[in-house]
Amino acid sequence: RAAPAASTVRTAYETARIVAAAAKETPPLAILLPATVYGRAAAPQVAALLGAGLTADCTGLAMEGDLLVQTRPAFGGNILAEIVGTGSLPQMATVRPKAMPAPVLDYSRTGSVKPLAVPKLDLPLRLLRRVCEAPAQTLTGAQLIVAGGLGAGGREGFAKLSELAGRLGCPLGASRAAVNAGLAPYAAQVGQTGVTVRPKLYLAFGISGAVQHLAGMGASDYIIAVNTDRRAPIFDHADYGVVADSIEVMDLLLKQLES
Structure with missing residues (x-):
């Protein structure tokens, strides 16, 4: 310490x-x-x-x-x-955070705390100021995530995804391809080069299921995938799959939530 x-x-x-x-x-x-x-x-x-x-x-x-x-x-x-x-x-x-399940805390195991003298540091940089952004919903630790890919319907689809995430009170995730296309910010990117998540439920709209994306969300408890391509790799990992247009399914969900 x-x-x-x-x-x-x-x-x-x-x-x-x-x-x-x-x-x-x-x-x-x-x-x-x-x-x-x-x-x-x-x-x-x-x-x-x-x-x-x-x-x-x-x-x-x-x-x-x-x-x-x-x-x-x-x-x-x-x-x-x-x-x-x-x-x-x-x-x-x-x-990677959330890459593995957390072990059960074993209170029988103990250890000693050994104080450590902090070495004298000559910092090569000087902190001028800190800028704190307003807190936003983060993917890390979320129990429910709504995510979209290139097949989610472009900007219209992501607008509906954002509305759906807001109604469900959960953060919005995205594939790398969707982020590269400017449909979502990098902070929303799930996968090997983004955030690793482990929610109880992961709703994937228009995500093909590339290995890079699966590396970041494959450990989710339940995965529901919506895609027009019945051969999309995401269906091999999903607990439930819907072969349909993503926007049509979003509209049905939003209508159901309204009622």
């Missing part, structure tokens, strides 16, 4: 040096950081300071003895690769 700084928010530069100092004092078997903007900035610095390897954006982890087996998408998300680091410790990985 590092002594708190004057500010409650540390930069990735500070965090990296604190984690590295702790690892040098008490060498661990593995170091895991979240595959978030913050974690992705800090993890490579920790690895460089420790001379360790790093596997990024893992969607699965397993232990084989003292060896950490790290699973991540590779070759554009078309395959899942299992990676092991041999010859150097600690083993390091960044892990």
Whole structure:
């Protein structure tokens, strides 16, 4: 445990040096950081300071003895690769939030808290100000998500999707293709290069089901897919599939919600 700084928010530069100092004092078997903007900035610095390897954006982890087996998408998300680091410790990985189910908390396990003196840091940057945007509904942690792809009906379809999400009180997600087409902001992107989600229900409109997208939502409890193409890969992973026009189904749902 590092002594708190004057500010409650540390930069990735500070965090990296604190984690590295702790690892040098008490060498661990593995170091895991979240595959978030913050974690992705800090993890490579920790690895460089420790001379360790790093596997990024893992969607699965397993232990084989003292060896950490790290699973991540590779070759554009078309395959899942299992990676092991041999010859150097600690083993390091960044892990996608919600990629795996959270383990049950075991209160019988205890440990000691060891204070850590924060090393003197010469920051290469100076924080001028923080700009806080108004909080919006986020995909991470959402129990219900309405998402659209290129087959959702263009701007008209996404306008209806946004209305449907508002009626249901849930965030709006999108495929990478839809984001690249300007139909949704990057913050809504679900998949390998976006957010990993694990809702109880995922409603997919006009999403074909590319491996890159499935990597970000395939662990949902239930998936309902709507697509005009009955051979779309998304149907192989959906619990319920509807072969129909996305806008027509949206209109039916909105009408049902009104009544």
